[in-house]
Amino acid sequence: xxxxxxxxxxxxxxxxxxxxxxxxxxxxxxxxxxxxxxxxxxxxxxxxxxxxxxxxxxxxxxxxxxxxxxxxxxxxxxxxxxxxxxxxxxxxxxxxxxxxxxxxxxxxxxxxxxxxxxxxxxxxxxxxxxxxxxxxxxxxxxxxxxxxxxxxxxxxxxxxxxxxxxxxxxxxxxxxxxxxxxxxxxxxxxxxxxxxxxxxxxxxxxxxxxxxxxxxxxxxxxxxxxxxxxxxxxxxxxxxxxxxxxxxxxxxxxxxxxxxxxxxxxxxxxxxxxxxxxxxxxxxxxxxxxxxxxxxxxxxxxxxxxxxxxxxxxxxxxxxxxxxxxxxxxxxxxxxxxxxxxxxxxxxxxxxxxxxxxxxxxxxxxxxxxxxxxxxxxxxxxxxxxxxxxxxxxxxxxxxxxxxxxxxxxxxxxxxxxxxxxxxxxxxxxxxxxxxxxxxxxxxxxxxxxxxxxxxxxxxxxxx
Amino acid sequence: xxxxxxxxxxxxxxxxxxxxxxxxxxxxxxxxxxxxxxxxxxxxxxxxxxxxxxxxxxxxxxxxxxxxxxxxxxxxxxxxxxxxxxxxxxxxxxxxxxxxxxxxxxxxxxxxxxxxxxxxxxxxxxxxxxxxxxxxxxxxxxxxxxxxxxxxxxxxxxxxxxxxxxxxxxxxxxxxxxxxxxxxxxxxxxxxxxxxxxxxxxxxxxxxxxxxxxxxxxxxxxxxxxxxxxxxxxxxxxxxxxxxxxxxxxxxxxxxxxxxxxxxxxxxxxxxxxxxxxxxxxxxxxxxxxxxxxxxxxxxxxxxxxxxxxxxxxxxxxxxxxxxxxxxxxxxxxxxxxxxxxxxxxxxxxxxxxxxxxxxxxxxxxxxxxxxxxxxxxxxxxxxxxxxxxxxxxxxxxxxxxxxxxxxxxxxxxxxxxxxxxxxxxxxxxxxxxxxxxxxxxxxxxxxxxxxxxxxxxxxxxx
Numbered sequence: 058x059x060x061x062x063x064x065x066x067x068x069x070x071x072x073x074x075x076x077x078x079x080x081x082x083x084x085x086x087x088x089x090x091x092x093x094x095x096x097x098x099x100x101x102x103x104x105x106x107x108x109x110x111x112x113x114x115x116x117x118x119x120x121x122x123x124x125x126x127x128x129x130x131x132x133x134x135x136x137x138x139x140x141x142x143x144x145x146x147x148x149x150x151x152x153x154x155x156x157x158x159x160x161x162x163x164x165x166x167x168x169x170x171x172x173x174x175x176x177x178x179x180x181x182x183x184x185x186x187x188x189x190x191x192x193x194x195x196x197x198x199x200x201x202x203x204x205x206x207x208x209x210x211x212x213x214x215x216x217x218x219x220x221x222x223x224x225x226x227x228x229x230x231x232x233x234x235x236x237x238x239x240x241x242x243x244x245x246x247x248x249x250x251x252x253x254x255x256x257x258x259x260x261x262x263x264x265x266x267x268x269x270x271x272x273x274x275x276x277x278x279x280x281x282x283x284x285x286x287x288x289x290x291x292x293x294x295x296x297x298x299x300x301x302x303x304x305x306x307x308x309x310x311x312x313x314x315x316x317x318x319x320x321x322x323x324x325x326x327x328x329x330x331x332x333x334x335x336x337x338x339x340x341x342x343x344x345x346x347x348x349x350x351x352x353x354x355x356x357x358x359x360x361x362x363x364x365x366x367x368x369x370x371x372x373x374x375x376x377x378x379x380x381x382x383x384x385x386x387x388x389x390x391x392x393x394x395x396x397x398x399x400x401x402x403x404x405x406x407x408x409x410x411x412x413x414x415x416x417x418x419x420x421x422x423x424x425x426x427x428x429x430x431x432x433x434x435x436x437x438x439x440x441x442x443x444x445x446x447x448x449x450x451x452x453x454x455x456x457x458x459x460x461x462x463x464x465x466x467x468x469x470x471x472x473x474x475x476x477x478x479x480x481x482x483x484x485x486x487x488x489x490x491x492x493x494x495x496x497x498x499x500x501x502x503x504x505x506x507x508x509x510x511x512x513x514x515x516x517x518x519x520x521x
Numbered sequence: 522x523x524x525x526x527x528x529x530x531x532x533x534x535x536x537x538x539x540x541x542x543x544x545x546x547x548x549x550x551x552x553x554x555x556x557x558x559x560x561x562x563x564x565x566x567x568x569x570x571x572x573x574x575x576x577x578x579x580x581x582x583x584x585x586x587x588x589x590x591x592x593x594x595x596x597x598x599x600x601x602x603x604x605x606x607x608x609x610x611x612x613x614x615x616x617x618x619x620x621x622x623x624x625x626x627x628x629x630x631x632x633x634x635x636x637x638x639x640x641x642x643x644x645x646x647x648x649x650x651x652x653x654x655x656x657x658x659x660x661x662x663x664x665x666x667x668x669x670x671x672x673x674x675x676x677x678x679x680x681x682x683x684x685x686x687x688x689x690x691x692x693x694x695x696x697x698x699x700x701x702x703x704x705x706x707x708x709x710x711x712x713x714x715x716x717x718x719x720x721x722x723x724x725x726x727x728x729x730x731x732x733x734x735x736x737x738x739x740x741x742x743x744x745x746x747x748x749x750x751x752x753x754x755x756x757x758x759x760x761x762x763x764x765x766x767x768x769x770x771x772x773x774x775x776x777x778x779x780x781x782x783x784x785x786x787x788x789x790x791x792x793x794x795x796x797x798x799x800x801x802x803x804x805x806x807x808x809x810x811x812x813x814x815x816x817x818x819x820x821x822x823x824x825x826x827x828x829x830x831x832x833x834x835x836x837x838x839x840x841x842x843x844x845x846x847x848x849x850x851x852x853x854x855x856x857x858x859x860x861x862x863x864x865x866x867x868x869x870x871x872x873x874x875x876x877x878x879x880x881x882x883x884x885x886x887x888x889x890x891x892x893x894x895x896x897x898x899x900x901x902x903x904x905x906x907x908x909x910x911x912x913x914x915x916x917x918x919x920x921x922x923x924x925x926x927x928x929x930x931x932x933x934x935x936x937x938x939x940x941x942x943x944x945x946x947x948x949x950x951x952x953x954x955x956x957x958x959x960x961x962x963x964x965x966x967x968x969x970x971x972x973x974x975x976x977x978x979x980x981x982x983x984x
Binding site: 079080081082083084085086087088089090091113114115116117155156159160162163164165166167168169183184185211212213215216219220222223226227228325327328329330332360361362367370371372373374375376377378397398399428429430432433435436437439440443444 | 679684841
């Protein structure tokens with residue numbers, strides 16, 4: 058294992074100030090080099106991958122198993138089957154039912170939870186260091202011999218129904234599902250809500266079947282980070298997972314996000330705010346332009362000092378929580394801006410958002426502004442790699458998107474290589490406001506008088 | 522970028538994914554089963570500023586936190602939400618460092634900042650690459666000294682804060698339930714029982730005079746603690762702190778109002794309507810024993826056994842056995858943890874359930890869980906609670922880029938004048954005996970000491 062030193066190039070951004078000591082911002086010290094934590098990777102004969110990262114002085118260890126399956130593998134009409142399966146797996150293994158499992162894990166100072174995501178399912182938790190091997194064995198039981206107790210079937214289904222009801226009432230969830238449905242139609246990436254009938258039709262058998270079809274060693278990675286005895290961990294993994302069946306190969310159904318300039322308004326009577334969801338497909342992780350897109354996103358809406366946030370929050374006070382992000386999926390990426398804005402300022406907010414996007418298309422950002430954003434991204438990278446969980450997250454991200462070791466070693470250099478002209482080019486090439494999908498969840502009554510303003514922002518404007 | 526939103530009341534939820542922080546590969550590793558000892562250096566400046574330094578060189582990161590001993594409990598009576606509104610004003614710039622510069626200094630040099638308002642403090646913190654320590658200390662001192670308070674900034678932040686209340690409470694199903702609602706029902710004393718996020722009307726009527734007088738009253742070095750955690754040199758830090766903070770004058774602090782709550786003698790039940798929900802939710806809150814008493818530590822252990830994890834009594838009974846709900850929230854101080862407050866507090870649980878279930882069935886299960894715990898508690902249960910407690914304590918002491926540790930050090934400095942308490946917590950919990958657990962359940966977790974609040978879906982009008 059070797060430690061890799063990254064030469065960070067934080068350049069301090071100073072403002073002009075007066076010359077008196079107490080009234081003048083002092084200079085920063087010399088940036089320290091950042092040492093990337095070393096990790097050890099082992100692949101078992103059945104294809105299961107183990108990554109160990111010794112890190113830190115807290116007597117705890119984080120174990121996370123990631124299986125490359127999830128909502129993405131649900132068939133039509135079986136929405137949330139993967140989540141149902143996850144809940145059933147949480148009920149325990151053939152050796153330990155939920156009560157016995159929970160007791161054992163609690164005695165290690167931990168909790169075992171299963172998170173079902175779009176493209177991956179993660180199983181794990183953190184426990185006191187000395188229990189790492191035992192914890193791994195318990196996780197392995199749940200992973201390879203889940204009980205799928207029939208007795209829990211109805212109760213867990215009812216939990217999902219309750220959750221569906223709760224989610225449907227959230228403006229965020231309403232906006233998000235509408236937005237992604239326009240982009241991904243009936244592909245699981247659309248994040249559609251299930252129907253009550255659909256949930257009723259789920260069975261324990263179907264869940265077990267999903268598990269049998271989608272789980273196996275080839276699709277599985279296990280990450281162990283923090284303080285632990287590496288030899289004991291290695292032994293626990295080999296013994297408890299070494300004989301697990303290979304299972305299916307990694308496979309994600311191909312899909313390309315659909316570009317649409319649709320505007321949808323979902324009525325939320327008397328809502329004090331409109332929830333805006335605005336976005337469009339952009340180049341994905343595999344594209345050479347992706348880093349440029351990440352920087353463009355941070356500068357435009359993805360950081361507190363970004364242009365849209367400074368404008369609609371820190372100048373106009375229309376909103377508290379605006380942000381933009383790039384949602385990443387296999388072979389897909391979608392840029393979106395999300396904000397909950399005061400109902401009567403919906404049109405005004407959209408006007409300002411469109412102005413900021415077009416402004417970036419019209420002129421490259423000043424070098425100093427870009428440098429600040431690059432520092433921000435480089436800093437985020439350092440922070441991510443300064444904690445056990447962050448390191449796991451980083452390594453899993455690289456694994457999910459097939460990124461090589463050079464992604465880590467070149468990350469900081471690549472961030473700083475983006476130029477103002479490239480940022481402007483990203484905005485021009487991919488972020489045309491009038492071509493974006495726009496979903497508004499808000500009070501139609503209050504939106505009526507603002508429709509002219511809203512529609513006017515959607516007209517093609519020659520920005521460049 | 523991820524967002525973690527914990528009940529708002531913070532400047533922004535721009536936060537990098539906050540995850541437990543650990544240390545360098547070449548640091549000495551603790552032996553299995555051993556606890557942690559945190560280095561703590563504590564002193565005060567002549568103007569009363571409390572300073573806590575805790576070095577940890579595992580990563581080239583430094584965390585600076587300034588805690589002011591003013592929370593939303595004691596904001597002006599006709600200005601609900603004011604302490605939090607003021608927190609936003611601390612980011613609006615000074616004569617030396619105009620609006621936007623503070624955020625630029627942190628974010629655009631590779632770090633992040635945030636602030637939050639809680640019952641008994643308002644905090645401001647920055648997580649930065651190590652070499653940024655001096656500029657950050659200067660910037661914190663600069664805003665402690667003098668803000669450039671102006672109407673434009675105030676109007677802007679009134680807009681932002683009103684939107685914060687809308688997004689977290691008014692337009693959100695179960696918004697404010699139970700973290701904002703319950704104190705208003707359970708407590709009698711206005712200081713503990715008002716809407717601390719603020720009525721929109723009160724937020725609107727805040728004026729520049731209020732802001733100026735609040736700042737000059739509470740934002741002074743003798744009402745604050747400054748904490749530095751992470752990778753820095755002690756001597757440098759001390760020199761910079763002296764250089765930038767020592768000349769800031771102390772202020773005359775007003776006497777702290779009486780925050781005590783009368784002892785509750787009767788169970789209280791309330792229900793409220795929420796037009797945005799279609800499933801009811803219930804919260805049950807009990808008044809806590811006084812902070813730092815033996816019973817207080819016992820409550821920490823009881824909470825571990827009652828509501829933490831899937832092996833807990835309430836999860837086993839309400840989720841696993843009955844299927845009334847899929848998730849139980851619970852614990853001491855919904856806006857933090859059992860260490861970072863200084864006054865009356867509630868232990869609470871809550872869950873969303875189906876309309877077909879009678880709330881009394883849930884309450885009966887809670888009573889059954891308490892009765893079982895009282896009857897069955899042994900040294901073995903205490904040991905289990907201890908393991909759970911230690912594990913979460915280590916996460917807190919070592920996690921979140923040092924923010925968790927800075928929080929404890931600042932609160933123990935402000936409230937107890939003793940930040941070294943971080944190293945005494947484990948021993949305090951070790952003192953809890955089965956008998957103490959039993960008497961604490963009898964004395965505090967009695968029906969007559971609780972408030973029950975049910976949030977009901979609004980009745981649909983039939984047209």
